[in-house]
Amino acid sequence: MSEKHGPRLSRRAWITTTSGVVAAGLIKTQADALRLDAQTAPLQTPDPTKVPGRFTSEVGRRAVGEQPRRLARAQALSSSAQSPLQDLMGIITPADLHFERHHAGIPEIAKGSHELLVHGMVDRPMVFRMSDIERYPRVSRLYFIECSGNGGSAYSRENMPTEITVQALDGLLSTSEWTGVPLSTILREVGVRSGASWLLAEGSDAAMMSRSVPLEKAMDDALLAFGQNGEAIRPEQGYPLRLMLPGWEGNAQVKWLRRIEVTDRPTMTREETSKYTDPLEGGTARQFSFLMDAKSTITFPTYPFVLPERGWWEITGLAWSGRGRITRVEVSTDGGARWADAVLQQPVLPKCTARFRHLWEWNGRETVILSRATDDTGYVQPTVQQLWEARGERTRYHFNHQRAWKVASDGAVTFGLGDLV
Amino acid sequence: MRPTAAAVTLAASWMLVGCAGPADAPGTPADESFADIAYALPEQAPRRFGFGAEASAARVARWDTDVKPDGEGLPAGKGTVAEGEVVFMTYCVACHGPTGTEGPNDVLVGSDPWEAWPGSVTVGGYWPYATTLYDYISRAMPQLTPGVLTPNQTYAVIAYILHRNGVVAADAEMDAQTLPAVIMPARDRFVVDDRQGGSQIR
Incomplete structure (x- = not known):
């Protein structure tokens, strides 16, 4: 029991402290002090068994000690905020913690x-x-959305970070249950003419963000979504209506959707030409690279957590693929020499994050831990070297390579991919 | 036409991906509950529900302001490099710098980003279509007052930006005919997604 209680307190100290370095120091020095004294009853002031609690309320709130936060980047019109992956459990992202990426701020739109x-x-x-729109037959599905720039801070050979949180590294990833009307239903209503092959989706923000989308995707599993995790979609996620393109890069899933033009060619908007294209070796750039290949990332233990003692720890994280369903996640606790199958938490859904877990007995020695995902198309999450070889080292989006975390002998966890390249 | 060919290629690559399908054995409880990605309308659904209203040509025109690579959607108007310099120094300089290279926002002027990576992705070095400038500027620029430029001002500032990038001459004038005719240096850099699905890492 003592082994269990110590880490839990440590994890809380990490969550609620904004400075990772300070948190790590606190954990190390307090690790022994926080050891459970099983003979003394815990002190709660006031004693909740002696004071009646508060009444019911119209809107709930988080526990005072549980205040996960997005990592909001520059206060600018074109900016992003990352989900606190280290604080989240299971696969659902609370709607108010879903990552943000806007190109001209968040518009105020009246649904009416x-x-x-x-x-x-x-x-x-x-x-x-x-x-x-809300009157058409609805569907609800769980899908991830990921910005295709996610993870780019761990791609440069010369600039591999060490003191980076999983939130800062991979937090442009979130999962929700989305409710909406299939776009195919609306296209059936308007009657698509033969010869049409693309559409243009346009948002109602101050950038009128717009992307061309192939008609095949629109007729397959695209959604016009107005619901997120059981309530109206959040303004940051496109209220009152966003385009959902399951498994595809977030940018194409246009928020605040106000216009769809059915066309026979792409419009070649700025976001699909000078942005969201992937420069490759040899002087070319890949365009319309919508699909998110299979990927996984460990969410615990990650920087700035410090394992306070050797022994049993559960490595956990998320795996996802825009191509379909995750079929396997492997974890290595020896720098990639040997791999073991992690446990996949059911349900494992197509185009949705899957939670994986791997029980690990840490022997107190320095090592590097990694995860790699496989999806139902047989695609195995590549190493960064494989991606460098395939796409070059100068590409700008779609960084689905394996992540690595180094555990030092004192238990300090840092991003460890630099040790493997 | 190139975009059409691209569309065909893209469609073909999706069919490959789509055919891969789930590897799980069908018929398990999990599959029955969750494998249904495509959405089927209820059997009794009518051919048309009739919700919503038909949009008049005027209603469509009010919002249909995008510009296609062949120039479709470009409005009447025109502007020269010299006129564009005035527009640039009035509306653009604060975010893009006096020569379009200083920032703090996107660097607009430059040549080949491929040699100086990670250099700036500029109009001259990376933008494949000149029409995208009109489409983007008219919808999103200037950042704090989007849509404030007239068509003449927009054509002019595009002429100026293209000239600064060495794409058009100092006496160039942009309008609905000349703009789509501009061949951008990066025009042939772009290839449609050629990932083939399966286990291939590409």
């Missing part, structure tokens, strides 16, 4: 006056109010 215009190569150009 929001409209979706669908036109172009259709039999009947139509405009829909939200009350119209």
